[in-house]
Amino acid sequence: MQKEMIDGAKEMVIDAIIQKLDIKTILSSSNTFHITELGCSVGPNTFSAMQYIVEALKDKYLLYQDQDINFTNNIPEFQIFFNNHVTNNFNILFRSLPFDRSYYAYGVPGSFYGRLFPSRSIHFVHSSSGINWLSKIPKELVDEKSPAWNKGLIHYVGASNVEVVNAYFAQFEKDMEIFFNVRAEEIVQGGMMVLITAFSGYIRLLKFFGSSLMDLANEGKLDESLVDSFNLHCIIPLLKT
Numbered sequence: 001m002q003k004e005m006i007d008g009a010k011e012m013v014i015d016a017i018i019q020k021l022d023i024k025t026i027l028s029s030s031n032t033f034h035i036t037e038l039g040c041s042v043g044p045n046t047f048s049a050m051q052y053i054v055e056a057l058k059d060k061y062l063l064y065q066d067q068d069i070n071f072t073n074n075i076p077e078f079q080i081f082f083n084n085h086v087t088n089n090f091n092i093l094f095r096s097l098p099f100d101r102s103y104y105a106y107g108v109p110g111s112f113y114g115r116l117f118p119s120r121s122i123h124f125v126h127s128s129s130g131i132n133w134l135s136k137i138p139k140e141l142v143d144e145k146s147p148a149w150n151k152g153l154i155h156y157v158g159a160s161n162v163e164v165v166n167a168y169f170a171q172f173e174k175d176m177e178i179f180f181n182v183r184a185e186e187i188v189q190g191g192m193m194v195l196i197t198a199f200s201g202y203i204r205l206l207k208f209f210g211s212s213l214m215d216l217a218n219e220g221k222l223d224e225s226l227v228d229s230f231n232l233h234c235i236i237p238l239l240k241t
Contacts, residue, residue, distance in 0.1 A: 001202070002043075002045050002128065002129050003045050003048070005128055005129060005196050005198070006045055006048060006049050006128050006196065007048075009128070009194075009196050010052055013052075013053065013056070013126075013194050014052065014056040014059075016192065016194065017053070017056045017057060017060050017192065018056065018059065018060055018063065020192065021057075021060055021124075021190070021191075021192050022189075022190030022191075023057075023060050023061055023064055023190075024064060024190075025189060025190035026123050026188060026190050026191065027061075027076060029188075030076075031074060031076050031077065032076060032077050032078075032079060033057060033076040033077070033078045033079070033123050033124070034079050034081070034117075034121060034122050034123050034124070035050070035053065035054070035078060035079065035080045035081070035103070035122075035123065035124045035125075035126065036080070036081040036082075036083055036108070036116070036117065036122050036124075036125050036126070037049070037050060037080060037081070037082050037083060037126050037127070038083050038112045038125065038126070038127035038130050039083065039084055039112065039127050039128070039129065039130030039131075039133070040082040040083060040084050040088070040093065041084060041088065041093075042088065042089050042090075042092040042093045042096070043096075044096065045128070046082065046093075047096070047097070047098055047101075049126060049128060050080055050101075050103065050126075051098070051101070053124065053126060054078050054080075054102055054103055057076075057078070057124070058075060061075055061076065062075075077103075077104070078102065078103035078104065079103065079104045079106065080103045080104070080105055080106070081106045081107075081108045081116075081117070081122075082105060082106065082107055082108065083107075083108040083109070083110065083112060083116060084109065085109065085110070085111060086109040086110065088109065090107045090109070093107070094107065111135060112127070112130065112131075112179065112182075113135040113175055113178050113179055113182075114178070114182060115182045115185065115186065116182075116186065117186045118186070119185050119186065120185075120186070120187070120188045120189070121186060121188070122183075122186045122187050122188065122191065123187070123188055123191045123192075124191060124192050124193075124194075125183060125186075125187060125191070125192070125193040125194065126193075126194050127194070127195050127196065128195075128196040129196065129197070129198050130195070131175075131176070131179065131195055131197060131237070132197050132198040132202075132234050132235055132236060132237060133233060133234050134168070134171050134172060134175055134233040134234065134235060135171070135174075135175045135178075135233075136171070136233060137171075137231050137233045138167040138168065138170065138171045140163070140167045141164065141167055141231045142228070142229050142231065146163075147161070147163040148161065148163035148164050148166070148167040149228075150164045150228070150231055151228050152214060152224070152227065152228065153210055153231075154206070154209060154210040154213060154227065154230050154231055154232050155206045155210060155231065155232045155234075156168045156235075157203050157206045157207055157210070157236075158207055158210065168235055169235070172235050172237065197236070197237050198234070198236050202234075202236055203236060206232065206234075209232075213227045213230075214227060
């Protein structure tokens with residue numbers, strides 16, 4: 001499903017780079033292009049996305065060079081900073097790096113709900129299936145005395161209690177405020193950020209996982225209190241552009 005999202009967004013991302021990225025301003029101060037992949041995980045999807053982004057950036061450079069004969073910069077070199085939590089297995093990630101890549105690869109451990117890079121140092125930010133993961137589970141969801149206690153469910157999907165939904169979205173709003181504020185510090189003038197979020201197909205999976213755990217509890221194979229204490233810290237934001 002993650003690859004489906006990356007492939008589905010490919011043409012839109014390429015078009016945004018060609019149409020909107022201010023490459024003249026960026027390359028006027030540096031001939032090294034800094035890209036970060038936030039929430040890279042360890043699979044091949046991240047390399048697929050980075051490859052087409054780098055190719056699109058090269059095409060953008062050549063297009064601008066054709067339009068401005070006074071623009072004499074060489075094709076820039078590319079640095080990609082792969083970011084995820086410190087528990088991410090970067091060893092697996094880097095052992096899987098494509099041999100024919102046209103960029104230099106770096107690992108940046110840490111939560112993207114905080115500063116990761118120096119001020120005005122990143123030219124292009126990409127994240128797919130990343131920002132739908134909250135920084136933490138709202139504590140109200142596992143408090144039996146709270147109106148938002150999410151008994152019998154592992155997510156807000158299917159919850160009849162509006163307090164559960166409100167708790168998730170309140171945390172999402174806090175996280176997004178932090179996320180955009182810190183990225184605003186890190187991205188250079190004329191830079192770009194592309195965020196691809198999980199889509200509604202994930203809702204079916206969440207319902208399936210939750211109902212499966214409750215089936216196990218009803219069959220006596222799992223303590224129901226364990227289900228009550230477990231909540232997935234993800235959200236399916238329906239963003240408008």
